[in-house]
Amino acid sequence: MTSSPVKAQAAGTDGRAAMKQFTRALGAAIVILVVWRVTTVGLAEGYPASFWISQALNGLVLGGVYALVALGYTLVYGILFMINFAHGEVMMIGGITGFFALQFAQARGWMEGPWPVVVVALLLIMFIGMAASVLIGVTLERLAYRPLRQAPRLVPLISAIGASLFLQYSVLLIFGVSPHSYRKPALISGGLRLGDVFIPYTGAIIFVISILLMLALYFIIQRTKLGRAMRAVAEDRSTASLMGVDVNAVIVVTFMLGSALAGAAGVMLGFHNTVVKFNSGFIPGLKAFTAAVLGGIGNIPGAMFGALILGLIEAIGPSALGIPTEYKDVIAFTLLVLILIFRPTGLFGEVLSEKRA
């Protein structure tokens, strides 16, 4: 620590160059390791093609759900440059509310009715979940984030962690520790068999609904006046406000949109995993964040594709690498770390990266 400033500067640049070399070498090593592992272990197991296809389809379904949650992260990050750490919990609230709506519908016997009734009831359940999520998301913005909008960056993050814990443990106190299990109505509990590949109806429905919701969001953002306002605020908040955009309203709408998507994802994840509990939003939330980073945070199509890619990797990864499926969370986190090391702007680039560089 006694080197002169000039020397230290030189050392700093040397250090950076060395770091670059080091990360490159590390990257090459990881690629070789993965390829070696896949070819020697994963493919050597000799699973049939149908196994890979059904795993991939599973991955796409999960990816669709992650995409809906990831969009919430990306939307908020694009506008406020903050990570809404509690977004996973917003999703979980949607799932829990959806569960109770489902229970209500089942108690009323709507789930055994003719198929139009069931479809309407299911849609209603999803809307109720979305509404609950929107309520929580907007409250969160109002109470935990808005007062901190000018605070240093880490202060809202800590507040968000607090909010995330608060939501989780409030749900724990109200609804208990044990998981609530979704009972699928008979209409959607079966599946489609194509040769050796089995596609559950719920999976197909989830994927279709996710895509529809994503298209709707894309339409809102690209084609409506509101979307234009959102893009303007994301680009430059102060200029947008000078142009007559109500920045606060746009931020609230952003939270509403993100939370609505998360609520839908929560309900659908409930049907897919069949259980929800107080902490069932946490890991999917982290994974959706990973997906958002994978696609380049702030980049809306990036989040969608990033999520689908993450879903695929998570579904295929363990079998391809020949490791137990308990490690699928490890794969997701490792992927997050690797992306941030090698390509911090994500696969498709941060939309706003040049502005903030």
Add this chain to the structure above:
Amino acid sequence: MPLESATRAVRTGLIAFAFLSYLILIGIPGRIGGPALPVLALIAALFFWLILRRESIGQFRQVSGVGQDSSEGKPGWEIGPQAGANGSRVRELLPSRFGTPLVLKGLVSGVTTGLLVAIVSGIFATAMGNGVAIQPVLDKIVPLNIAALIGVSPGQIAQSDVSFIRFLVQVLLFAGAGILAALVAAAGRNEPAQNALTGRLSAHLSGPTIRSGGRFAGIALPFVLLVYIAWLGLPGVTAFGTNEGTVRLLLTLIATGSGLFALRLCRPGREKLVVAVLLGLGVVTMPFILDQFQNSVMGLVFIFVMMGLGLNIVVGYAGLLDLGYVAFFAIGAYTYAFLSAPFSSPYISSLLILLGISPESPLLGYWMALPVAMLTAAVGGVLLGIPVLRLRGDYLAIVTLGFGEIIRLFMLNLGELTNGPRGILEISQPALFGLTPVDVTFGLLSSQGWIFLLALVSSALVAFIANRLNGSRLGRAWFAMQEDEDVAEATGVHLVRTKLLAFAIGATFAGMAGQLYAARQINIFPENFSLFVSIDALALIIVGGIGSPAGIVLGALALKGLPEVLRGVDEYRIVTFAALLVIMMIVRPDGILPSPRRRIQLADPEEAVGDSDQETGEALADGDGGKEEDQ
């Protein structure tokens, strides 16, 4: 009624509801039973009164963060010129809003709260009346709560036998509370006289005699408490009847905390030195006079003090938000476990047999294992540090969080190495020259007391090292790096080395803490090392005051010690504490006992700009996204 006061009244109602829903959440109505609703209404009335009184005096204006437009400036209670952000100061100081009678305001607030309570209990009651089981297994607390709120029995709710009148009564009750509060506030409107009284009183209180007396009392308090605790420990002495152990624990926590304040009250120089030495002696006697339970709690508190001090180096000094700090804690604990447990895991045992060592006997004692655990943790710190060198603040937080989870998942799933969820059992206890202190002191020092003593000594050592580091060249480099990495680098701070040293030193302390924790627990399992350890450690330094060692001790006492006193309400700990975290960030982001030198440790350079230039607040708000590390 002008729109502005109407929205403010509604806002008051909303905040009151938020507080009430917290009380409902932690099950207060269910415990009170029948009179729950009037009690809640009274609490709401108290809250309304506080707000309305303030409005009627008109001296303070709430610029608190909750429900304020961001253009109005910094959160917090502000007086005087600052308050006139969107109105003249004169108007603020007028005795009241002449336009709106207080009663109307109170009514609006009350009706808002009442409606919300009615809606929430109505939704729950409808759901339960329609066969929805809120809690699958323990379907007890929620129905009791809701029933108490509505004023019926849980059975009636289950049969959906609740008349609409009940909800109307709720609304009316809260509306009444609002009116009551307004009437009381209006009655006390002749404030000047009272103000003069309290003003004189406070002037008197701050007079030189009283002040020095208070100072003396403050310094003496911890010693008095300590003597009382020791006296309580004598056989045959009881305090307040039955629950003596908890009372003593609470007193111990207060004594330790008040010791910190006593130090602050001292004049610098000889007085401070003498008091510090006496306090040190007093604290060291604690392990000898407390019993096993109290010692184990205090041991945990001081293990977390070590964690907090270590994390403080990473977060407080170097400004790197690390949410995966538990990883190093776990590494320290598992390293010691491998080295000292008779049978740690199949893999380790076979390795030992391969090396010709009997796996039955511990490999290394506590003291020999200490450098190993510290070194392993430090290596872990560097290994984590290298990949995240380039990451910015919030990305760093998420990646470190991911690392923490990865370590836990490995511990859980690498059964061959770590024994998986079955954990590692019978970790040996620290000895002193081959003797156990319990034997040496003839049982005066319990085994947990010995751990507490070790934790005390270690955390004092860690605090000393951290303090020296803070003042050193390295500490200044950390501070510079935290302020602005680019400028720091330009002025000759070697960023890579400085960051890695922060991670390594922080990890070393966590490793020490982890080793002691393993010794304290005797058996360790992967679930001891969940994300919550990281969050607890982070929270205690934030609550206590980031960058300030005394604040960290205080934070640990409050967050790890108090929940043990409040046993039984432990399940509400996380909820309470999470809410506090949010409120703390809004109201007082620099902690209870902030470090004098670094007012805001988490600050970005933009903070200074935002402070000096309130008018352009909104325009500057995107400045927080402006500064990034170059990628």
